[in-house]
Amino acid sequence: MELYAVLKLIWVLLLGVLLVGLGTMVGMDMGVGTLLRFVGRNDAERRTALNIIGPHWDGNQVWFILGGGAIFAAFPTLYATSFSTFYIVMILLLFSMIIRPVAFEYRSKVEARNWRETWDWAFLISGALPMIIYGAAFGNVLQGVGFHFAWDGQYYQDESFIWYLLNPFAILCGVLSLALSIQQGGAMLMLRGVEPIYGRARRFAVSASFIAAALFIIGGIWISFIKGFVYSAPVDPAMAATPLAGPAVAMRAGAWLDNFHAFPLLWLVPVLGLIGMIGCALSLLAGRPALGWWLGALSWIGTIGTAGAAMFPFLMPSTTMPSQSLSVWNASSSAYTLGWMLVFALIFVPAIVIYTSWAFRIMGGKVRTETVSKNEHSY
Amino acid sequence: MIDPSVVSLSRLQFALTALYHFQFVPLTLGLTFMLAAMETVYVITGKPIYKEMTQFWGKLFGINFAIGVATGLTMEFEFGTNWSMYSHFVGDVFGTPLAIEGLMAFFMESTFVGLMFFGWDRMSKEAHLAVTYLVALGSNLSALWILIANAFMQDPQGARFDPTTMRMQFQSFGSLVFSEKAQAEFVHASIAGYVCAAMFVMGISSYYLLTRRHREFALRSLRIAALFGIVSTLAVITLGDAAGREDYLVQPTKLAAMEGLWQTTKPPAEPWKLIALPNDATESDLFDFSIGIPYVLTPLVTHTFNQAIPGIDELKMEAAARVENGIRAVTALEQYAQTKDPNALSEFEFYEDDMGYGFLAQRFAPDQDLTKITPSDMPGIVTKTARASIPNVFVEFWSFRIMVAFGFAFLVIFAFGAYYSLRNTIERQPWVLYLAMWSIPLPILVALYGWITAENGRQPWSVFGWLPTFEAASTHSLGYMIFSLLGFATLYTLFIGAELYLMFKYARLGPSPAGSAEPRIAPAGGPAILRPGYAAKSWE
Numbered sequence: 001m002e003l004y005a006v007l008k009l010i011w012v013l014l015l016g017v018l019l020v021g022l023g024t025m026v027g028m029d030m031g032v033g034t035l036l037r038f039v040g041r042n043d044a045e046r047r048t049a050l051n052i053i054g055p056h057w058d059g060n061q062v063w064f065i066l067g068g069g070a071i072f073a074a075f076p077t078l079y080a081t082s083f084s085t086f087y088i089v090m091i092l093l094l095f096s097m098i099i100r101p102v103a104f105e106y107r108s109k110v111e112a113r114n115w116r117e118t119w120d121w122a123f124l125i126s127g128a129l130p131m132i133i134y135g136a137a138f139g140n141v142l143q144g145v146g147f148h149f150a151w152d153g154q155y156y157q158d159e160s161f162i163w164y165l166l167n168p169f170a171i172l173c174g175v176l177s178l179a180l181s182i183q184q185g186g187a188m189l190m191l192r193g194v195e196p197i198y199g200r201a202r203r204f205a206v207s208a209s210f211i212a213a214a215l216f217i218i219g220g221i222w223i224s225f226i227k228g229f230v231y232s233a234p235v236d237p238a239m240a241a242t243p244l245a246g247p248a249v250a251m252r253a254g255a256w257l258d259n260f261h262a263f264p265l266l267w268l269v270p271v272l273g274l275i276g277m278i279g280c281a282l283s284l285l286a287g288r289p290a291l292g293w294w295l296g297a298l299s300w301i302g303t304i305g306t307a308g309a310a311m312f313p314f315l316m317p318s319t320t321m322p323s324q325s326l327s328v329w330n331a332s333s334s335a336y337t338l339g340w341m342l343v344f345a346l347i348f349v350p351a352i353v354i355y356t357s358w359a360f361r362i363m364g365g366k367v368r369t370e371t372v373s374k375n376e377h378s379y
Numbered sequence: 380m381i382d383p384s385v386v387s388l389s390r391l392q393f394a395l396t397a398l399y400h401f402q403f404v405p406l407t408l409g410l411t412f413m414l415a416a417m418e419t420v421y422v423i424t425g426k427p428i429y430k431e432m433t434q435f436w437g438k439l440f441g442i443n444f445a446i447g448v449a450t451g452l453t454m455e456f457e458f459g460t461n462w463s464m465y466s467h468f469v470g471d472v473f474g475t476p477l478a479i480e481g482l483m484a485f486f487m488e489s490t491f492v493g494l495m496f497f498g499w500d501r502m503s504k505e506a507h508l509a510v511t512y513l514v515a516l517g518s519n520l521s522a523l524w525i526l527i528a529n530a531f532m533q534d535p536q537g538a539r540f541d542p543t544t545m546r547m548q549f550q551s552f553g554s555l556v557f558s559e560k561a562q563a564e565f566v567h568a569s570i571a572g573y574v575c576a577a578m579f580v581m582g583i584s585s586y587y588l589l590t591r592r593h594r595e596f597a598l599r600s601l602r603i604a605a606l607f608g609i610v611s612t613l614a615v616i617t618l619g620d621a622a623g624r625e626d627y628l629v630q631p632t633k634l635a636a637m638e639g640l641w642q643t644t645k646p647p648a649e650p651w652k653l654i655a656l657p658n659d660a661t662e663s664d665l666f667d668f669s670i671g672i673p674y675v676l677t678p679l680v681t682h683t684f685n686q687a688i689p690g691i692d693e694l695k696m697e698a699a700a701r702v703e704n705g706i707r708a709v710t711a712l713e714q715y716a717q718t719k720d721p722n723a724l725s726e727f728e729f730y731e732d733d734m735g736y737g738f739l740a741q742r743f744a745p746d747q748d749l750t751k752i753t754p755s756d757m758p759g760i761v762t763k764t765a766r767a768s769i770p771n772v773f774v775e776f777w778s779f780r781i782m783v784a785f786g787f788a789f790l791v792i793f794a795f796g797a798y799y800s801l802r803n804t805i806e807r808q809p810w811v812l813y814l815a816m817w818s819i820p821l822p823i824l825v826a827l828y829g830w831i832t833a834e835n836g837r838q839p840w841s842v843f844g845w846l847p848t849f850e851a852a853s854t855h856s857l858g859y860m861i862f863s864l865l866g867f868a869t870l871y872t873l874f875i876g877a878e879l880y881l882m883f884k885y886a887r888l889g890p891s892p893a894g895s896a897e898p899r900i901a902p903a904g905g906p907a908i909l910r911p912g913y914a915a916k917s918w919e
Contacts, residue, residue: 055497059490069478076470083459098449105445151716348482
């Protein structure tokens with residue numbers, strides 16, 4: 001296999017790592033935001049819940065930024081096309097994402113009840129909405145999106161945003177992603193929280209795990225009826241990255257299962273996801289939130305891995321011009337860029353994991369209401 | 380075909396969100412280093428007042444930082460949501476510094492900022508100091524990579540256009556990173572951030588001295604800020620001169636607009652215009668009136684006494700000469716894209732250097748289609764394209780002058796502050812204190828003018844000489860743009876309201892609980908509660 005094709009493969013795997021990191025770390029904070037009003041019934045409890053992720057949300061959020069940056073650098077045409085065709089939801093996602101940092105920093109700096117209540121609602125919206133959109137984006141991409149390219153590489157959108165905003169499969173994926181984030185957030189709240197937050201978080205997280213598992217199974221069955229995409233002519237993985245020269249692509253119901261039929265070992269990926277979700281619920285019930293948290297991360301690996309395995313090598317297929325579908329082979333950067341980016345990723349991703357773990361260790365331990373109200377930097 | 384009003388609204392949205400974001404960035408860049416400096420003094424001397432200072436200015440830093448982070452998200456996603464052609468055209472190059480910024484800098488800054496705020500009692504003094512330095516390093520590295528990316532738009536280095544993939548492909552990492560434009564921009568812009576932070580700290584300290592509160596705290600903060608301010612302002616002026624020379628070398632249209640040069644200069648006597656009213660419509664100064672200082676412009680810009688600086692008349696002629704070839708390049712490229720005809724490719728390669736001017740002409744062609752141009756249209760299109768290759772001179776001329784004038788004014792303010800502070804007589808000079816206090820927002824405003832100078836001067840290009848802004852936008856409908864613009868306007872207005880309210884509230888509250896009107900809110904200066912005797916001794 002040519003080096004360029006290998007680099008493309010490595011980068012789609014790294015993209016998977018970043019998307020799992022995004023789901024796990026940002027999802028955890030989003031889950032806490034979504035649950036805030038429910039696990040905390042008074043201001044002191046809510047502040048305690050917020051301060052559980054207080055020292056970390058800022059760093060965690062960078063997974064989101066890095067996810068965007070990596071798509072830009074490694075798959076620029078995907079970045080340009082997906083962000084523009086999903087404009088309305090992307091803008092909604094941005095609005096909810098930019099409310100969140102401000103909510104953290106400003107909520108507890110004024111004592112008025114209305115002020116804090118308003119920010120608590122902001123946490124709910126800015127927690128739930130991005131996760132629903134994150135999942136729904138996957139749901140839409142799995143079904144293909146209506147777009148085509150002009151000769152110069154400019155995209156043109158061929159369908160209205162109502163379709164990708166409101167279609168049942170995308171909503172299912174959105175709710176699945178929200179459920180996974182509640183599971184992750186709930187596990188964290190249990191890990192560093194005490195009663196009554198601990199017990200309430202457990203109730204929500206366990207239900208979320210079971211809902212996620214159910215939706216994951218339904219989605220898996222549904223996918224076999226969805227029209228998948230498949231190259232109907234030989235494709236050169238080391239091709240120059242342009243969607244304009246693409247070989248023919250066919251659409252066929254059940255095509256998303258082709259990879260699983262060809263490589264039965266791939267079935268392990270969705271199975272791991274299910275083990276993660278069920279295992280997370282059981283660990284939380286057994287009072288083992290740390291184990292539950294890691295199994296929650298495994299659920300993300302399984303879910304995103306399943307979507308990736310089903311679609312590979314496609315990244316964003318086009319329903320209106322299938323031969324211009326974006327894939328790992330035709331939407332990537334040049335070999336030079338992928339190579340340099342890999343050097344930086346190999347140095348800095350491990351560094352990030354190390355100092356993030358260090359930060360979690362330094363700030364570890366239970367967060368109690370008394371300590372929160374004593375520390376002047378508390379949220 | 381792209382709707383011109385969609386392009387205008389996309390530009391408006393990007394400009395507004397970038398300028399809004401950039402209100403908070405300079406303060407972050409500078410305050411992190413000031414916090415690190417104060418904490419260093421604390422760790423070396425062990426005097427708790429420096430810990431107080433670090434924590435108090437850290438709280439104000441936090442209020443500013445949150446909104447800077449939030450609005451920075453917008454910037455990263457807007458390239459994809461609103462500038463699809465741009466992202467496709469240069470993503471291979473431009474995406475790299477952005478992704479590295481996340482990997483190397485922003486991750487570090489954001490992870491350690493949590494420890495900086497929450498970790499005071501969880502680690503040794505030295506470890507906390509290291510954390511604060513990592514935050515400062517992270518935010519400044521972040522600026523470095525962003526400005527490397529920006530410099531690529533101003534002076535595209537390290538890439539070349541590839542007709543197969545229809546985009547610029549990355550050729551040389553070294554040329555991108557060590558581009559002189561990038562170096563000049565980075566040092567100038569980041570040190571401008573230190574000026575903002577110095578004025579911020581000096582101004583708020585002056586407010587305490589004027590209201591006779593937190594005296595010792597304010598005196599010490601003011602001295603650090605004034606000294607930091609003098610050094611930073613001197614550096615920013617010197618480095619600004621270097622940045623201007625870079626413009627002369629690689630962006631002559633920006634430089635001509637900045638100095639309002641309608642005609643090529645006559646060295647060495649050419650005056651540096653202090654005041655003029657450039658009129659873009661007539662391409663002359665209003666009433667042909669200008670006040671200038673002779674013999675200054677040529678050495679200032681070219682660092683010689685004999686080099687002429689090309690004026691707008693000459694630059695337009697140069698552009699006009701490239702338009703027809705550019706149109707040939709783009710039409711050949713289109714033909715090659717559709718037919719893979721090798722003759723079309725060799726024709727394209729012959730005219731490739733002028734390709735950008737072909738794209739620039741596209742908006743003036745019938746139906747924005749270059750193949751529909753008839754020979755009789757051509758002279759008109761050439762004239763319009765040449766005219767379009769010059770940025771708005773009035774805006775450029777005045778944003779540059781405002782930036783420079785205020786830069787020198789800040790130097791004077793810091794100098795007086797430092798002089799009286801070092802002589803321990805600053806409290807007897809209320810006019811310096813008032814001046815510093817009222818100047819708090821000015822460096823930030825001036826930084827915004829710097830940004831306008833840099834980006835307005837880049838027009839009409841997204842990537843200088845290669846991709847016009849007009850062609851770079853996403854093909855959205857008007858409705859999409861109105862939706863997002865209204866949303867941004869509403870959210871950002873609410874944010875700035877909340878930000879200013881909290882800034883004023885906490886700045887007025889001050890570092891000591893004694894001045895707190897609302898003692899139940901976790902007051903700033905926590906350790907002072909633990910040592911009431913100390914607070915009473917050294918504060919009032």
